[in-house]
Amino acid sequence: DVKVTQSSRYLVKRTGEKVFLECVQDMDHENMFWYRQDPGLGLRLIYFSYDVKMKEKGDIPEGYSVSREKKERFSLILESASTNQTSMYLCASSLEVLGNSPLHFGNGTRLTVT
């Protein structure tokens, strides 16, 4: 079974803080993703990566950056947290970008920015 692990289940941060969300997968998947999920808006893609040191912007990259120094680890960085970044953040991985590979999700990090 694929295991995607997110470092924190709940986080509370102050406005302006730099926030790091970590994600590790153990199945040697090429692709990793960061989503946020908000009521009524569904899942929205922030960034994804299809290889080490590669990154691509998703639909809502503003205010975020990412880092993929190792294949198994994909970090999401909030440079200066704002209250509108309060959300559930979900990391996912998949075997292939093209084709029928489904996404495997971590159990999420619920971030509150006060």
Add this chain to the structure above:
Amino acid sequence: RKEVEQDPGPFNVPEGATVAFNCTYSNSASQSFFWYRQDCRKEPKLLMSVYSSGNEDGRFTAQLNRASQYISLLIRDSKLSDSATYLCVVNKVTGGFKTIFGAGTRLFVKA
């Protein structure tokens, strides 16, 4: 118009009922299709892939209609444990690869 649309529900059904969800997608170049299940405050988990010929997994049946651009999920003999949000997911390749999630349909199964 959203690229993937679902009826948000909620669907309230008694145990043992049959319930069906539909999902429409706007991009005819969409390549692969999935249903995910998401429990309250948990992550989405793959329920089943959807194949062109239709496929079944126990009480769950998924169908794809490419001509009309919709997919469906049928749940037979509903259980209390089926209560969840069901997400329709579409992968498309044109204009760059993209996975698109519907906003989900909520199902409550009552005793």
